[in-house]
Amino acid sequence: MTASGPTSVVIREVGPRDGLQGEDVCSVADRVTLVDALLGAGVTHLEVGAFVSPKAVPAMAGSDEVIAAVGRPAGVVRAALVPNARGAELALAAGIDELTVTVSASAVYNERNVRMTIDGSVGAITRICALAAGAPVPVPVDVVVSCAFGSPYEGDMAPRGIDDLNRRLLDAGATALTMADTTGMATPRLIEGLLAVTGTDVGLHLHDTRGTGLLNLYAGWQAGVARYDTSVGGLGGSPFAAGAAGNVATESAVALFDDLGVHTGIDLQRLLDAAALAERLVGHELPSRLAYAGPRTRLAGER
């Protein structure tokens, strides 16, 4: 009946970075505990921090210490967000496995978010990619293209324009591209429409601002995408309306993929334990409904 997507997918857990960056500061020790819990659940790819101004984003201060404490678990890709060449140097010095950088498909959004033109951001990304490629062991750079499914300032984004930007980013040295729905404007139609132009060798980074994150992830999977950014507990949002803008909850993605028979390598119960830990660390309820209700296989009266 329904189109079938890939039989195996990679989940990049972004809770410790995209999730925590807007929260009150968690100690380095707490962040390491969360990362360890995620690794214990079978997560093999995750953003552990960001090398940004600690003044602008205090929650990401000490990312080098997090990386050092996490160490180099076998088979795990530890990524960090960097905004510029200086951040890339610091991340590379800290021994990171992957850099993530962002540029917005929306000129206005890019200007407001990082006070640069898109050309300016592509220039910065070119320098970051050169640094990453020149490291003793070259480090991959995943460019996350924000507002790929719509901008709160300009509305719909033309898939051709996104694809042109993607080509420039590959020319700049990007080793992977991720299409981000930054403000929850994606729909299954727009997911399919963009992927038909860009091809499906991209990641999807979907926010749940309008309650459509999991739906869009499913549409992406049906279309053939095998890489997803998600955050444990839906970290980055809040069940209280004002902040309901987190990523798709990792446990919701894993439960869906488990049910579809799609391999993620992640253990749902241990992931739910990590979500409970994340909730304790940030000190408020997270938006993930699955984390509250428990998996469908947990019957009445069971834990």
Add this chain to the structure above:
Amino acid sequence: MTASGPTSVVIREVGPRDGLQGEDVCSVADRVTLVDALLGAGVTHLEVGAFVSPKAVPAMAGSDEVIAAVGRPAGVVRAALVPNARGAELALAAGIDELTVTVSASAVYNERNVRMTIDGSVGAITRICALAAGAPVPVPVDVVVSCAFGSPYEGDMAPRGIDDLNRRLLDAGATALTMADTTGMATPRLIEGLLAVTGTDVGLHLHDTRGTGLLNLYAGWQAGVARYDTSVGGLGGSPFAAGAAGNVATESAVALFDDLGVHTGIDLQRLLDAAALAERLVGHELPSRLAYAGPRTRLAGER
């Protein structure tokens, strides 16, 4: 790419019944105001109340007065839930257009919910259908089969068993059948699996307990289903974890169908106004993220 479903669907709005029944009592006047707002948005099929014990469900007391006040708007089907023949008599006397009745596919759930065996419920439904068919103008009876995608007591439900129950219900006089995911246990795989056995001439009534309501609705649409129960604002749940078990929000369904080019006849903006009204009436935030964030077409700085 993706399977395409029906180009037109019917949304049965259940907020004034399934949504409000668990809330503090709203006055008849407030309930009529909500129904009128929904009708103003283009809703043409809705549960306006229930003829149940006002002691057991005080929020549904005065459903006859709601029906009288709403009147008989042209082209609108006003439904009411009835648990037994006595309720059916009252609903028919009040001039209802459709009866909804429930039976659970889960024997344990049925026993706990209505203290009857499934056979007992089928017997009651038989009597209700006879009353409805014998009315001066025969009234249709939609039987909502709860726990059709899993029971919190027995786990998975066999599609063959559901289909057998459906046949008994049609023999009992049911004019329509709705498959309900009462506790949010459905998945796209289970939706497709059940519909492959029952056929797609059923309604879907999906709860968002695990954040999968809209996803499951989309899977149902892809499989060919053209009838959905939804509740404005996601009424029946709460953004606070303990009660996050409402129906799929009507506005989320309408926004999705609008984007897919599927006709619902409902105006999204006026529906969002009705959701805001519903939130004021119940006095707490509703779980609908779309109601908070606004439609994707509303750009930054716009209302």
